[in-house]
Amino acid sequence: MRLKSARLIAWLAAAALVAAGCDNNPLPAEPPGKAYLHLSLGDDPTSLDPSGSLLPTIVDNLYPAYFSYDYLKRNPLRLNLELGAAWPKREPYRLPNGRMGERWSFRLRKGLRFQDDACFPGGKGREIVAADVVFGIKRLADPSISAPYFSYIENRVWGLAAFAEHNSERLKHGLGADFDKDVPGLRLDPKDRYAFQIILTEPFPELKYVMALRCCAPQAREAWNAYGPEIRRHPVGCGPYVLSEYRPKQRLLLTPNPNWTGPSYPSEGAPGDAEAGLLDDAGKPLPRNDGILYSILKENVSSWNQFLQGYQDAWSLNQANYQSVMTRPGQLSPDMKRRGIKLITAMIPNIVGFIFNMDDPTFGGLSLAKRKLRQAISLSIDRQEIIDLFVQGNALPAEFLVPPGIGGYDPSYRNPFSGPNLTKAQALLSEAGFPNGINSKTGERLVLHYDSGAQDSLGRQFVSLVSRQIGRLGIEVVQRSWRPVVMSDRQVRGQFQFIGFDWYADYPDPEMFLLMLYSPNKRPGMNRSNYRNPVVDRLFEKVRIMEDGPARAALIHRVRDIVVEDCPWVYLGHYRSVLISQPWLRDRKQPEVDADMTRYWAIDQPMRQRLVAEWNRPKLWPIGVVALFAGVGLAPVVVAARSRGRRSIRERGGR
Amino acid sequence: MLRYLVRRIFYAGPILLGVCLATFALFYLSVSPEQMARRNISAKNPTQAQIRDWLVARGYDKPLQEQFTRHARSLFLLDFGKSDSTGEPIAQRLRQGAVPSLIVGSGVLFGSVGASVILALFVAAFRGTYVDRWATVLCVAGMSVTVLVFIIAGQYLFGKLLVWFPLAGYQSGIGGLRFAVLPILVGVASALGANVRFYRTVILDEMGKDYVRTARAKGVSEPRVLFVHVLKNAAIPILTSFVLSLPFVVTGSLLLESFFGIPGIGSYMVDAIDGQDFAVVRAMVFLGTVLYLVGAVLTDVSYALVDPRVRLE
Amino acid sequence: MILADCLAGLVVAACALALIHMLRSPLWSRAVSGFRRRPGAMFAVAVLGLYSLVAIADSFVLPARAGQPPETILDKLFARPQERTYSAPLAERTSEATPQPLLGRHILGTDGLGNDVLYRTLKGVRTAFLIGGATTLLVLPLALIFGLLAGYFGRWVDDAVQYVYTVFDSIPNILLLIAIMFVLGQGLLQMCLALGLTSWIGLCRIVRGETLKLRERGYVTSARALGYGSGRIIVRHILPNLLPILIIYATLSFSRLVLAEVILSYLQVGVPEYVGSWGNMIDAARLELTREPVIWWNLASATVAIFLLVFSLNVISDELRDGIDPSLRGA
């Protein structure tokens, strides 16, 4: 009777299996006639609150800002009005303390509406006014959300720092931020409810870029009152999409926002876009798809395999995938080509490299010998080898901090200390007093500590490769690996000699890069190497408040020549962001800034269905193999069982 | 029985307190609050003011013993508080994660115990023959392969070649069960070797006992001897291993969950460690301890149920 | 590194001591001599012997040449140039689109970075021996001391020891392990310590239980009646009776630890890359499996290496158990 119940359970389990269907499609069923875009995330978005979010994914689709970057046009990047009605008026403004600041006057489009949400009266999204933008900016000064972009405007918008200080004080007593308190630098026009002014304490031409960031999107006070900090999981935006389903650690679904009235698909693009078919949908309304379904999958390998099965439409390559996609630098693998997968690359302004600790007794300092030592190490590094091995050539070897597409970039410039040049490096090393890596005075080998936060296998391999390259000079490289938390702490405290360092710009301006050389930004600021050169400081202060142009470029080149000689950095490359997309995805272009542009992408649904079915035909040979093994394995069991049955008979025969 | 329970609860207090203290000490030895703040503030380069505000908002600016007493008190009152990194209530996240963890965990547990017991009985029935010998070798072989290889092979076979199950992912509701099948299969397969070998020893041990001979001398059929007589006695060590792994049903299997994208408590725990989320870590450790202690009580209770010689006192 | 070398010496010394002890005691030598009749056991011994040779070859550092890092005998044997990219086992060219001739023969091919897979696999042997051996060396005294004290003296000592290990045991194991690794930092030694601190409880429990049983035996009671000191009774009368359990447990825990290293590497708290370990290889191979064409030989050789070691250890512990305790042999 026990046996019977066991059998019953087995049957039930089998039935359940059959009922579940033999299918490897991980996606939920979609409403008929809808074609969602299928994308994946490595984890829940840390926050969907535009004030607290660093990453553009999803948030950009929910919270558009005053400006947006042009989808197609590049080099230079162009800002378009998104919520704005007109380009801001910029004029000098005398502050009460007598210093000269700037006043920017903005005006929003009329008729913009928030998405429908229960926090509004009647559940209908109300019209957006200038006060909503001001409220959004004020929210950056709420200490409880640690807003990532706050530092860009904290000391530049008049009175904002004091407002933040006021809120910090309230926090200490367990009180929330006080948004009713006025900030003098954020002014509403009493006559025009769509207009507002921002008063800056110093000229800040990059404010236009900040106004393109999601943190300056309009936000509804009602939503804050209703949801409080839970806004991070319950966004109330005004963008092309609304968040219609959110299951933490499972999936997120964005569907088009009926209240959205925004610019349509661009009708002119960069050279070559028309030929690539990117202008076929010109003038059609956005979004170009019926929704976006994000699957949240932590394990990168699993989620990559799902892309290969066609269950994800696009894939942003990370270090781990380069080799899966490309067999040689810049080229898709034969399998990818056969599948018709498209490769899209773009240069998001960034710099990857290594920094020396300029306070280190052995490697830091601006004396000639120390400079030569650093230059020698810089010359020992083979940038191309690293780029080829780790990103399959998807990076431009860097000569200086400023990447292409940014003012002050000079494509013809060659850094005299770019590697690999071992002979020159050896010579410089000897001049620095360490011939063949041996201290000529003490006879001791030079030891370079290379700290890293490398945790995964690729990171560890990267460290090994770089160590080997530097080791060719005869220097002993000691690799030390720390947990990321500890590593960033050591970085901030300056407990390092030589570390890897990378940085990307939130907006396309050289100031974003040069600030890493400005001595007031010393640790814990972004000048992590603690590079101090008064000439560079003075030049930077000029560059910061200038408009882009030849004059600014000349100043940047002067900075460059000084810094390259001082060599606080070893420049490795400007990495391209590489995306691959399935053949059924149309209108894909990779933005050259950190922004989410998925609303422009369209799907060829019949093609998707056909190819996914084709790619997922079951291969049944494993069943045969398993059956064979089971047969071979079970045969002795059967024989043994039968011989047991016959035992007494056989044994009588043996009598 | 009542006295037993009261005594166990009485003992649980100091143990839980010890665990709280150990967690607290280990966490503060491994990471400073400032590092935690830096890790959790999403800005690329948080300012000192932001770090200070972060610490103030979460009470990490208070003296250590005040923090400890506050944490311990709220944990003992089963108030898990809010996550340091996301700010969401931990209890809510635990509730969400419990179901997937329970599905996968109980699937693996029951599947592996069921399959192992049946296989072990089968192997034991063929004791002394080379079926038994090869089965033992296979078991040891199964124990010698890492779980990772089982996972990779399972995904490749069922997800890529046979296309029976999704490679990874999860959906709530009945439709989500098909996501659980592959992790369960892999979990069962990886546990099978060790379990079958252990159960076989236990069962053979029992099969050598005199009462089995008595039962046979009465003319009791062989399946009945195995399933009623032997299994009931072998159940005691089997139960121990079963009940001791019960806490993991709830806390989830870390590897399976993170590899197969199951949003269970196990992967929540890994995320918390990864993100230096002390609030979550201390809640999870506390919960794990409570479950462990409950498991220990359950073991004793189940002994008493199976073996009439055991009395709880 | 110096500490790790000392540890290596300790492991070797402990293994030698255990072997000598085993060969001298008739009980063990009978068990060991039984090996000769069993092909499985002979195979296991042969594998272990081979692995030990590799581990020893990887432990002796040759005099360093000028300008070169120190090399072990194993490094010397595999002193071949780094390839540019990966190649299949026994291939003559790399897998680049325009195949480059290889600089040397690679029996098991090379991994994504052009490292010889056989070399990396052999490099893992010493690490595995250290993780298994050194950790077991840490576990044994910890478990013995606490278990013996608790079992022999009972009362408050027992309560205290039980309290400590219940607290340890009730913290989810993997969390505790990671936390200790965090506190100690990364490295081979640190991993041994962390693994040791988290895995002594099982043995401690067994030792305590056995001691409780042994304490009631006639010869212990009579020894006490003769007025022997507790220390003498523990060392002379109880400890020798625990040795069989200890040695079997040590063999098993060795194999468990080797497997645990893989999981830790997956959780990103493994040993540094330059140490060379199977866990790191498998972790790296996960990504290489998604490559086109698939690099399977990296995963395969690490898996086979682990498999052989763990399998052999298990077989040997089974044989020892059978040899020593015939009642466990099964009816």
Place this chain on the structure above:
Amino acid sequence: MSVLEVVGLRTLLRVESAEAPVVDDVSFSISPGRTLGLVGESGCGKSMVAQSVMQLLPPPARIVAGEVMLEGRDLLGLRPAQMRDVRGRRMGMIFQNPMEALNPTLTVGYQIRESIFAHGRGVGRELRSRTLQMLREVEIEDAEGVAAKYPHELSGGMRQRVAIAMALANRPAALIADEPTTALDATVQAAILRLITRLQREMGLAVLLISHDLGVVNEAADDVAVMYLGQIVESGPVDDVLASPAHPYTQALFASRASGLSRTRRLATIEGVAPDAGSWPSGCRFHPRCACAQEICRTIAPGEVGEGSRRALCHFAKLGAGNAK
């Protein structure tokens, strides 16, 4: 007509990849209502005989030759399922150690009931009443109370009574009692023996009583067979054999308990130790320990000498009534 007849039984035991006989050409027969006592040192193969008859040998042992006839049916020719039906229904068995022989996790009542329903006899209420009746038959007063108890709650004597009840629950024709009293106190021993004798009389059982204790055999058996190293060296009616043992081994065995019924000194006067299976001496197996061994004993295995119901396996067996009294 005999109930149980064993002819030429031969059982091999596998030791370290070689097989050696443990039961060697053993023959005997038991009539209804009679008891055959099988005596011998431990390790001589008594229990192996019993287990061979029941076909409950542990896996390393197997029967290679012989016949076991129960009520005229050859049990060795039966299929396992048929043999299972014979066990417990036509032939019961009780074991040496009542502490271990009962399943500790099942109630006494259940275990007796199982003995009955394993052979498809009786259901529900009837099962229960038969169980209680069996318990009363083995002289257990509080039958209902005992039936609900677990073995560990009973004394050794009670447990053996329960074991007897289990073995006899289906009214078998034969009972094999393998050292039924060895593990019990002397007083309990006598009670159990009396119980077995009584039940035997009432049910007309053929009993194979295995013991190393001549006293037990003397008290309860009608016939006796003496085993040494797998062979029956002497057999005959108890009184005859006890009065005039023909085989030197029987004599020695008998001499060893002549001083009294002490169990502990039972073979103190036989020199040497019985060798293990597989290393039995050639010729007469007893010769290395025999006081009166001759050259012939060393080389030639003795044939069976018989006179009436008496049999002996010795070159110098002295049989006959004259010798007896």
